[in-house]
Amino acid sequence: MRRFARVLPVIGMSGMGLAGLGVCLPAMAQSTEITVATVNNPDMVTMQSMMSAFHQAHPDIKVNWVTLPENELRQKVTTDIASGAGQYDVVTVSNYETPIWAQNDWLKPLDEDLPEDYDVDDLLAPVKEGLSVDGELYALPFYAESSVTYYRKDLFEKAGIEMPEKPTWDQMKEFASKIHSPSDGVYGICLRGLPGWGQNMALFGTMVNSFGGRWFDMDWTPQLDSPEWKNAANAYVELLNDYGPPGVTSNGFTESETLFANGQCGMWVDSTVAASYVSDPDTSKVAEDVGFAQAPYQTTEKGSNWLFTWALAVPQSSQHQDAAETFIEWATSKDYINAVADEKGWLSVPPGTRQSTYDSADYKQAAPFAPLVEKAISSASPTDPSAQEVPYTGVQFVTIPQFQAIGTRVGQLMAAMLSGQQSVDDALSQGQAFTERLMQQTGKPQ
Amino acid sequence: MRTQSGNALLGILAWLVALAIFFPILWLLLTAFKTEQEAFSVDPTFWFMPTLESFKTALAQGSGYWHYAWNSALTAVASTIIGLALAVPAAYAMAFYPNKRTDFLLVWMVSTKFIPAVGVLIPIFLVYKTVGLLDHALGLTLLFTAMNLPIIVWMVYSYFRDIPKDIVEAADIDGASVLQTLFKVVLPLALPGLASTGLLALILAWNESFWSITMTDHRAATLAVYIASFKSAEGLFWAKMSAASVLAIAPIIVLGWFTQRQMVRGLTFGAVK
Numbered sequence: 001m002r003r004f005a006r007v008l009p010v011i012g013m014s015g016m017g018l019a020g021l022g023v024c025l026p027a028m029a030q031s032t033e034i035t036v037a038t039v040n041n042p043d044m045v046t047m048q049s050m051m052s053a054f055h056q057a058h059p060d061i062k063v064n065w066v067t068l069p070e071n072e073l074r075q076k077v078t079t080d081i082a083s084g085a086g087q088y089d090v091v092t093v094s095n096y097e098t099p100i101w102a103q104n105d106w107l108k109p110l111d112e113d114l115p116e117d118y119d120v121d122d123l124l125a126p127v128k129e130g131l132s133v134d135g136e137l138y139a140l141p142f143y144a145e146s147s148v149t150y151y152r153k154d155l156f157e158k159a160g161i162e163m164p165e166k167p168t169w170d171q172m173k174e175f176a177s178k179i180h181s182p183s184d185g186v187y188g189i190c191l192r193g194l195p196g197w198g199q200n201m202a203l204f205g206t207m208v209n210s211f212g213g214r215w216f217d218m219d220w221t222p223q224l225d226s227p228e229w230k231n232a233a234n235a236y237v238e239l240l241n242d243y244g245p246p247g248v249t250s251n252g253f254t255e256s257e258t259l260f261a262n263g264q265c266g267m268w269v270d271s272t273v274a275a276s277y278v279s280d281p282d283t284s285k286v287a288e289d290v291g292f293a294q295a296p297y298q299t300t301e302k303g304s305n306w307l308f309t310w311a312l313a314v315p316q317s318s319q320h321q322d323a324a325e326t327f328i329e330w331a332t333s334k335d336y337i338n339a340v341a342d343e344k345g346w347l348s349v350p351p352g353t354r355q356s357t358y359d360s361a362d363y364k365q366a367a368p369f370a371p372l373v374e375k376a377i378s379s380a381s382p383t384d385p386s387a388q389e390v391p392y393t394g395v396q397f398v399t400i401p402q403f404q405a406i407g408t409r410v411g412q413l414m415a416a417m418l419s420g421q422q423s424v425d426d427a428l429s430q431g432q433a434f435t436e437r438l439m440q441q442t443g444k445p446q
Numbered sequence: 447m448r449t450q451s452g453n454a455l456l457g458i459l460a461w462l463v464a465l466a467i468f469f470p471i472l473w474l475l476l477t478a479f480k481t482e483q484e485a486f487s488v489d490p491t492f493w494f495m496p497t498l499e500s501f502k503t504a505l506a507q508g509s510g511y512w513h514y515a516w517n518s519a520l521t522a523v524a525s526t527i528i529g530l531a532l533a534v535p536a537a538y539a540m541a542f543y544p545n546k547r548t549d550f551l552l553v554w555m556v557s558t559k560f561i562p563a564v565g566v567l568i569p570i571f572l573v574y575k576t577v578g579l580l581d582h583a584l585g586l587t588l589l590f591t592a593m594n595l596p597i598i599v600w601m602v603y604s605y606f607r608d609i610p611k612d613i614v615e616a617a618d619i620d621g622a623s624v625l626q627t628l629f630k631v632v633l634p635l636a637l638p639g640l641a642s643t644g645l646l647a648l649i650l651a652w653n654e655s656f657w658s659i660t661m662t663d664h665r666a667a668t669l670a671v672y673i674a675s676f677k678s679a680e681g682l683f684w685a686k687m688s689a690a691s692v693l694a695i696a697p698i699i700v701l702g703w704f705t706q707r708q709m710v711r712g713l714t715f716g717a718v719k
Contacts (some may be wrong), residue, residue, distance in 0.1 A: 035664055040676060041679045041680045046509065049508075064663075064664040065664065067674075067675035069674060069677040069679075070677075072659060076659075076660065079660075083571065083573075083574075083575055085580055087581060087663050088663070251677075253680060254680065273680060442486065
């Protein structure tokens with residue numbers, strides 16, 4: 001209020017009375033109001049629609065939502081926390097920024113305050129690890145995903161081939177060649193081609209790992225010009241150019257998902273969250289014929305499937321930390337999962353976070369792909385992502401602040417490579433030069 | 447003969463340009479009535495079974511459309527009124543009592559528009575944080591006012607310049623005070639211009655998205671924030687987002703429709719010297 005008084009004379013000088021314009025101060029409410037910053041993904045939409053359950057249990061906490069596209073949200077939240085503005089009490093973060101922000105002292109450590117019945121040991125180990133620094137949790141997982149291979153059982157049968165439990169990229173190419181039939185509107189394989197560190201680079205990052213490559217050596221020297229990167233890039237380009245859909249550089253997750261659900265892809269390697277969409281007859285034309293396998297590998301299984309977690313955290317700048325913690329404990333609890341299952345069915349529960357979800361007989365019955373998803377998430381290895389030694393953690397990303405810029409740039413080069421604007425060698429040497437320069441400018445991580 | 451065919455060609459060209467400008471809005475309108483699957487379809491369709499599903503979602507309880515619309519209306523109207531109230535005296539002084547610095551001052555004011563908004567984001571964000579204006583309707587109103595003020599001053603100034611100075615001098619000789627001259631002589635003459643200036647400022651403030659998205663969260667969030675909230679990295683959202691956009695632009699388009707005669711008159715006012 002006092003701060004406000006300082007600007008009032010300025011407005012007064014303009015000779016305009018603002019009273020009549022209805023600009024009024026926020027009403028002093030009895031209850032605590034918290035602001036939750038989040039994205040518009042389907043599981044978050046479900047969370048917003050479950051709010052009456054939260055209000056019943058906690059009538060004294062009022063929740064306001066700020067929903068923004070992912071990149072805008074990340075920028076706004078970063079500005080807010082770094083400047084200490086404290087507009088947000090709960091922020092939606094991933095396992096990419098959680099360790100970085102925790103080390104900046106931006107997020108509140110959560111272990112101490114978690115109640116007994118939260119059952120923190122029920123959280124899947126790689127998911128929990130990705131949100132912890134030195135064994136301390138800084139965010140609670142809301143849902144998590146890994147990558148798997150989706151394929152068309154009917155097309156495989158017709159071609160007389162069989163999908164192994166975990167195929168190699170060489171096999172993927174062979175299978176693609178056998179089922180590729182553009183005249184029937186079926187492309188051998190769909191993969192992400194849309195540039196972005198969270199789009200094509202999520203998939204391509206796992207390819208590099210499985211070809212034995214790594215982003216940096218132990219001295220933080222970029223390795224993009226290594227033979228492993230070249231092999232992975234050649235395999236990626238050949239697969240998509242020979243057996244991919246047209247215009248693949250504009251296909252991200254959603255576009256590929258739609259193509260697969262429309263029956264236009266023979267195989268598709270992507271996020272586990274698509275499993276329920278492609279096997280639901282209401283949304284997918286191929287629901288009956290979807291087969292699942294683990295994500296492909298080549299020379300090593302290490303880092304061949306990614307791990308991405310959407311989690312809820314409380315910024316240190318929040319003025320309502322207790323209420324905020326109450327909220328994130330509720331939204332990531334077993335009770336929440338059960339409440340969603342009761343109200344909307346088991347296919348709508350946020351996947352990938354709790355062992356108890358995967359132990360539930362009801363869930364297994366509703367989601368036949370559940371064991372596969374659980375296996376993919378549990379086998380993801382963020383702390384050991386490459387056959388070679390690495391100084392970083394993260395499967396499809398590197399948990400350093402510079403990675404967002406690096407991943408974005410290299411993602412653009414990959415797209416240029418796919419569309420034939422650049423050769424594999426040129427694209428990789430440019431990526432190498434860009435990464436070297438950026439690391440020099442910003443200094444190596446400690 | 448030659449001029450006639452020339453006119454016809456010009457007419458066709460005008461229609462083509464108008465169509466090109468209007469097409470995105472038409473497509474937005476069509477998409478808003480499609481299902482998500484149709485909206486996303488690779489083969490665009492013009493003929494389909496319209497559905498109101500997306501509008502239902504966009505207007506559903508909890509989507510907060512009215513909350514955002516109110517904030518948009520409040521900040522746009524308030525910033526336009528404040529802007530005009532500040533600009534009219536300034537333009538009056540510059541138009542009728544110019545001195546040797548007037549031209550420089552005008553150019554300097556407009557030059558503030560050359561800086562990209564993001565260039566001043568951090569200082570403004572920090573100041574707003576300190577004075578407590580983040581996520582506040584007043585904060586956004588002041589920003590919109592500052593954003594539009596150079597344009598308003600410039601436009602009002604050029605309308606005033608078109609009024610013969612003799613009229614002002616005659617009023618002076620008749621013993622009218624400055625305020626009397628302004629309100630009884632100058633403003634009535636410049637009214638069409640003022641109306642179109644106000645309308646333009648209103649539209650610019652209504653459509654503003656950069657500051658709205660960065661400086662507000664919930665309390666003072668405008669329709670720009672509302673539209674942005676429909677974008678998603680997972681799942682289909684084009685139809686819902688189109689419906690939300692249609693709802694967001696509808697009020698200003700209707701306003702523009704009803705005032706278009708005034709607007710055109712104002713914008714071409716003084717075009718012939």
